[in-house]
Amino acid sequence: MTMTPSRLRDLHLELHPGSRFFTRQTMAFFGDTMANYAVAREPVTFTTYSGDTVTCWQLRRKRPVKHGLQSSAYFCVDTFRKVSRPEGA
Numbered sequence: 001m002t003m004t005p006s007r008l009r010d011l012h013l014e015l016h017p018g019s020r021f022f023t024r025q026t027m028a029f030f031g032d033t034m035a036n037y038a039v040a041r042e043p044v045t046f047t048t049y050s051g052d053t054v055t056c057w058q059l060r061r062k063r064p065v066k067h068g069l070q071s072s073a074y075f076c077v078d079t080f081r082k083v084s085r086p087e088g089a
Contacts, residue, residue, distance in 0.1 A: 003057050005037035021073070023084055025033045031066040038062055043077050049086055056083050 009022045020026050027033060040058040047053050056074035064070040074083045 003039045005034055005039055015080050036062050046085055048081055
């Protein structure tokens, strides 16, 4: 099954209902919409700051938002928790 931005959002919020990542207020603050997101076809694996190796879905922006922000967000394929990826990893 292909992962879509909406499916990723739904799974993330189902398992982490307190998360504010996908709220309308947060997305509006950054000038973002769900239509601006895409998910990489294959999960990526990297080592976190704490030294753990994780496999994550990469949620990327199609276009920059406010202040040129275009960074990707990463969500663990097992827990759908947002994961911070070290620079250059």
